[in-house]
């Protein structure tokens with residue numbers, strides 16, 4: 236696997252239409268985990284693949300699934316299970332991108348948190364590939380709405396996370412509806428013992444590939460800030476933020492309670508910060524992730540569980556507000572920055588009482604983290620920085636057939652704003668979020684509220700911190 240030639244997609248047994256599309260997506264070569272797993276997957280073997288978040292696991296199983304698919308046979312041929320709705324949405328999105336050149340392919344997402352009835356309707360129209368969360372998929376099977384008798388590939392994505400969330404029994408229940416002759420693929424960032432037990436139960440002679448290398452040293456600069464005691468923590472966090480003024484920062488805390496406290500403190504100090512933890516309603520979670528990824532919120536404070544697997548590129552800075560409970564978790568946290576060829580920075584706050592944890596971490600990393608002095612506390616009286624973008628929410632989505640193009644059209648028409656002032660657009664089932672530059676938010680709000688989309692007017696509001 237070491238020569239560059241082996242990383243070329245066209246060395247694989249992939250159809251011409253898939254290869255053409257990969258080139259148009261600028262996927263010029265395979266990532267390591269793709270190079271390790273795809274040849275085995277294309278041979279039809281059961282594969283266990285372990286690698287860190289952001290290493291391209293979706294395309295690894297996605298290309299396997301697409302290559303094997305017979306579009307003319309209008310039956311469910313692949314089932315991909317994901318732990319959460321947003322991960323399922325990400326997988327569907329990536330699959331659709333990979334399948335752009337495959338005509339008439341039907342990929343259906345089945346997740347909880349949305350109405351059951353319309354999903355039954357979609358299933359009646361048929362699908363080739365189902366992407367879903369275990370609970371909802373099991374419900375469709377139990378109620379006889381989903382037929383998996385023709386399934387040939389079964390994929391478990393983020394398997395460790397699904398087990399963490401207690402989906403083991405649900406997955407067992409789903410397997411009762413799945414043919415025993417099939418290909419099973421399992422993807423995971425970590426490989427705890429429960430997974431090993433599960434693989435021996437549900438997989439046939441699995442091939443295991445792993446790529447646990449950490450990021451190249453020069454893409455992420457890691458620092459440690461030493462603190463006297465607990466009281467200094469939030470001040471240190473504020474000083475780091477004020478000194479660097481990063482566009483996007485992910486702050487990790489070890490508990491849900493700390494997440495909420497830190498976010499509150501930051502907001503009280505006038506930062507644009509949001510809290511992400513497992514207890515939020517799906518709708519609030521979606522909104523928070525949208526606002527952070529479209530750069531209308533600068534700081535996301537999160538627990539490890541809540542942030543796992545989320546594909547947020549272009550993070551400038553990761554801060555470990557507390558040292559991670561395990562060394563592997565630290566590596567995952569820090570690996571969120573410095574992705575896709577960008578440079579990143581990671582700071583770890585460490586009080587005297589945590590010294591032993593730092594020692595353990597440094598021993599694990601086999602290096603000592605560079606120590607960084609905090610900026611002068613005078614900086615605290617400096618005004619905070621603001622995000623460049625603002626988010627508008629339109630109360631119409633896929634259901635109302637709203638598409639990103641319609642929004643851009645409505646915003647940039649007569650007396651509108653320039654297309655360059657429009658940022659990310661996220662269309663959901665019943666609402667759409669549009670990022671526009673902060674300075675044009677008022678004009679954009681007016682334009683959208685007064686104009687028409689799909690021949691009708693929609694309610695539009697600006698989401699404020």
Ligand code: ADP
Nearest residue numbers: 262264265266287288289290291292293294546
């Ligand atoms: P993982 O599931 O391992 O966390 P993803 O599948 O979400 O990672 O991929 C991370 C990002 O890398 C995605 O934005 C994806 O589009 C991109 N990507 C995947 N494979 C390639 C490739 N071969 N070349 C370039 N970009 C890729």
Ligand code: MG
Nearest residue numbers: 292293392544
């Ligand atoms: Mg993934």
